[in-house]
Amino acid sequence: MDTSPGYPRANPCLSFWLQNVRNSPLLGHRTTSALPESTSITIIGAGLSGAAIAYFLLTGPNPPARVVLLEAREASDGATGRNGGHCRPDCYRDYTHYKAEFGREQALKVIQNEMDTLNLMEEIIEKEGIDCDFWRGFSYDVPMDETVADYLAASYQEFVADGGPVDGIVEQILDPDAARHATRCPAATAAYKSPAGSLYPYKLVLHLLSLCIEKHELNLQTHTPVRAVRACPGGGWSVETDRGAVRTDKVVYATNPFTATLLPEFTGHIWPFRGQCAMIVPPKAYAGKNILECTYMLAHGDYLIQRPKDGVIIFGGARRSMPVEKLLGNTDDCGRLPEMTKALKDALPAYFEGWGEEALGEGLIYDWSGIMGYTSEGIPYVGALHDKPGAFVCAGHHGHGMARIMTCARGLAALIQGGDWATTGLPECFQPTRERLAAPAQAVVHNIGKQDVIGRAESAVGV
Template identity: 70%
Template sequence: MNQAPGYPHPTPSLPFWLQGTRSSSLLKHRTTETLPERSKITIIGSGFSGVATAYFLLTGPNPPESLTILEAREACDGATARNGGHCRPDCFRAYPEYKAAFGREQALKIIQNEMDTLELVTEIIKKEGVNCDFWRGFSYDVAMDQNVADSIAASYKEFVADGGPVSGIVESILDPDAAKEATRCRLAVAAFRIPGASLWPYKLVVHLLKLCIEKHGLNLQTNTPVRRVVLGADGGWQVETDRGSLHTEKVVYATNAFTATLLPEFIGRMWPYRGQCSAVVPTPAYSGAAMLTHTYGLGYGDMVDYLIQRPSDGIIIFGGGSRAVSRERLRGNTDDSSVYPEISQALKTALPRYFEGWGEEASGEGQIHVWTGIMAHTREGIPFVGEIHDRPGAFILAGHQGHGMARIMACAKGLAALIQGASWESTGLPECFRPSHERMSVPGQ
C-alpha cells in the first residue's frame, strides 16, 4: 500500500450501533459556530483514540487551557462505531510473533498492555457511570481446524516457558470433545478460555465526549476535515481545514486508517483494511437461558471470525467472513459506504454451521443488519503511540490492527501523560509502540 488513503467516505453505511442515534445532540455538533483561531492542543479524530486522549488530558493533572477535536464526519462515526463491541485482550496467542520481532521483554509488555486496557476500561466505565451495556466475563479462542489448534498450543507453550502469566487467566481445553461441549461449537478442535468483555463502543465514547464538552470545556468541531498540518510561523502547528485554520501548540493524530493522508511518512507503514460485521437475532436455541455465556474468536486457516452476544437484548454481533473475497479487495479499501454481498452471505450462513443445534431460523430471526468499517493495519501488527520523530509537538495514536478496543484506553492514558511532559518509562507502554527514528527508518511496504 504505497499511496495516501485519502479521506473518509462522505456517506458511510449505517452500523447497528448508530441506528438509534438520529436524535443525538452531537450530530453536526460544533461547540462554537466558528473554528477557534487558537487551541493549546488539537486532536484530529473523534473516535475512541481521540476522545480517550482528550478525556485523560482534561481530567488529569494540569489540564490544557483549551482543547479542540476536529472530526471529518460525525462524532465517533469511524472504526469505533463500526467494530464488533469486543474488548478482549490477546493473553498469549500472538506472543511468538511479537517476540520474534521485538524480543521477549517487549512481547511480554505488549500482552500486559492489553490486560491493563481491560482493567482500565472497567475502571473508567465504573468511575464515570457510563451506560454502555458493559459486560465482563470470559471469551473462547476456538480452533476450528488442527493447524490452528497446534499453532495456538505452541504459542501458549512458548509464552509459559518465557514466564508469561497464565494461572487464573488462561484455561486450555485440548480434548476435541470437551472443546465442543464447552463452546457449543461443532467444529471445535481445541479451545482456550481467556478474560473478555463486551460493550456498546459508541455509547462509551459519546459519554466521555459529552463529559469533556460539558464539564471540561472541550471544543468539538464535526464535519471539519483537516486538509493539511504545517509548521506555524511562530512555532507550533497550523491546522488547515475547509472552514479555516487554527494554530495549536500540540497536535494529536487520532486518524487511524487515514493517517498517511496527513503524514506521508506513514505511507507503506500503515494502511486501511476494510472489515464487515453483522447483527443477528438468534434462534430460540441460543436465546434466554440458552444464550452464549462467553464471547468468541473462531479461528480457521489464517482467518478469525468473532462474536459477542449482547446480554441486554440477546442480539449477536458477528464479524469476519473475509475469506469470501480476496485480500486485495480489502487491503487499501476505504469505502465503508457499502458491503460485499459475498461476505454478507458468508456471515449469514456461518452461525448455523459453527454452532450445534442452531436450528431453523424463523421470519425475523437470523441476520438483520450488515455494515462495514475501515481498520488500520501496520507492518508490525502494533500501533503507533507517542511523539512523532522529527515533528516536535506532534503526537499519534493510530494503527490498531482491528484490535483497538483491547489497546486504546491504556495507550491513550499513556499518550496524555507524554503530551504533558511525562517520560516514556512512566507510562508503562511497550517501547516498540513509539514512532521512533529506528522504527520509521525501516522501509515501508
C-alpha cells in the same frame, strides 16, 4: 499500497450501533459556530482514541487551557462506531509473533498491556458511571482444524515457558470432546478460555465527549476535515480545514487508517483495511436461558459477542471470503460486499450445534462495513513524532483498538503533558521511532500460518 488513503467517504452506511443512536446530541455537533483562532492542543479524529485522549488530558493533573477536537464526519463514525463491541485482550495468542518481531521482554509487555486495557476500561466506566452496556466475563478461542490448534498450542507453550502469566487467566481445554461440549461448536479441536468484555462503543465515546464538553470546555467540531498541518514560524502548528485554520501549540493525530493522508511518512506503514460486521438475531436455541455465556474467536479470525442486554449477536470477520487485494487499501464504508454478507449469514449455523432453521426475523438482519488501520507489525504507533516538535500520534490499532486504545490514550496524554516514556506504562515498541518508520514498508500477510489474509491472528475487536 504506496498512495495516500485520502479522506473518509462522505456518505457512509450506518452500523447497528449508529442506527440506534439517532437521538444523539453529538450528531452534527459544533461547540462553537466558528473555529477558534488558536488553542493549546488540537486533536484530529473523534473516535475512541481522540475522545479518550481528550478525557485523560482534561481530567488529569494540570489540564491544558483549551482543547479542540476536529472530526471529518460525525463523532465515532469510523472504526469505533462500526466495530464488534468486543473488548478482548490477547492473553497468549500472538505471543510467538510478538517475540519474533520484538523480543521476549517487549512481547510480554504487549500481552500485559491488553489486560491492563480491559482493567482500565472497566475502571473508567465505573468511575464515570458510563451507561454503555459494559459486560465483563470470558471468551473462547476455538480452533477448528489442526493448523490453528497447533498455532495456538505453540504460542501458549512458548508464552508459559517465558514466564507469561496464565494461572487463573487462561484455561486450556485440549480434549476435543470437552472443547465441543464447552463451546457448543462441533468442529472444535480444542478451546482456550480467557477474560474479555463487550460494550456499546458509540455510547462510551458519547459519554466521554459529553463529559469533556460540559465540564471541561472541550471544543468539538464535527464535519471539519483537516486538509493540512503546517509548522508555524517560532513553533506550534497551523491546522488547516475547509472552515479555516486553528493555530495550536500541540497537535495529535488520532486518524487511524487515514494517518498517511496528513503524515506521508506513514505511507506503507498504516494501511486502510475494510472489514464487515453483522447484527444477528439468534434462534431460540441460542436465546433466553440458552444465550452464549462467553464471547468467541472462531477458526481463522471470525469473532462474536452476544449482548446480555438484548441477546443480539454481533458477528464479524468472513475475510477469507474475499481476496485480500479487495480489502487492503479499501476505504469504502458506504456499502457491503455481497460475498462477505453471505459468509456472515452462513457462518453461525455451521459453527454452532443445533442452530436450527431461522424463522422470519431471525438470522442476519443487517450488516455493515468499516475501515481499520492495519500495520505491518500488528501493533499501533503511539508517541511523539520525531522532527515534529509538539506533534503526536495514536493510530494503526490493527483492528484491535478496543483492547489497546484506553491505555494508549492515557499514556499519550502523559507524554503530551511533558512526561517521559516511562510515565506511559506502554511497551516501548509502540513508539513511532525513526528506525521503525525507516523500515521497508510492506504489508505482512499472516493469519495463523495462512498466507492469504493480511494481519495477525485476529484476536480482535475490529469490524
